[in-house]
Amino acid sequence: MILRFAGFVLAVWLLGFAWFAATLPQPAPVKDRTDVIIVPTGGVGRIDRGVELLRAGAAQKLLVSGVFEGVTPAEFAAEYRLSPEEMACCVVLGFSALDTRGNARETAQWIRDGQYRSLRLVTSDWHMRRSANELEQVLPPKVRVVEDAVPSEPSLRILFLEYLKLLASWLGNL
Numbered sequence: 003m004i005l006r007f008a009g010f011v012l013a014v015w016l017l018g019f020a021w022f023a024a025t026l027p028q029p030a031p032v033k034d035r036t037d038v039i040i041v042p043t044g045g046v047g048r049i050d051r052g053v054e055l056l057r058a059g060a061a062q063k064l065l066v067s068g069v070f071e072g073v074t075p076a077e078f079a080a081e082y083r084l085s086p087e088e089m090a091c092c093v094v095l096g097f098s099a100l101d102t103r104g105n106a107r108e109t110a111q112w113i114r115d116g117q118y119r120s121l122r123l124v125t126s127d128w129h130m131r132r133s134a135n136e137l138e139q140v141l142p143p144k145v146r147v148v149e150d151a152v153p154s155e156p157s158l159r160i161l162f163l164e165y166l167k168l169l170a171s172w173l174g175n176l
Contacts, residue, residue, distance in 0.1 A: 026127040027151035036120040042105035043068040045126035047152045052124045068099035106136035120146040127151040132168045
């Protein structure tokens, strides 16, 4: 009986992993406007996508969450080719987050402080589900979230580890 149950759990886990790996989230259309864009640091192309969306008018402000504390706004602007005017009006650097859960807390506080009603979450395709799950747990009620995944080519190792983290995130929020 225990062996059957273990086999069932393993089969469900493997099917879940197959679903996770085969159906990675996709980019959202630029026309889906939101109040702000949120980009957690840590993946290739995330910030570039956030800046591209900001310039395309998808939102009026961009929060980059989890910026290393040694990075200055001038260094950030030079790295991502942002003008001083763009930095002053539209880009906010968040320095308090160290991980995905911290990104969610930093974002939720910024959303509350600015009384924003919608956000576009820009992160890697393999990271989107966990990032969105953590964010949903701490956001104020009735904030609309548009998930905008940055396509990547993750390794099997990255997918495996992220799937385990997603399951832990879901179980931790039950």
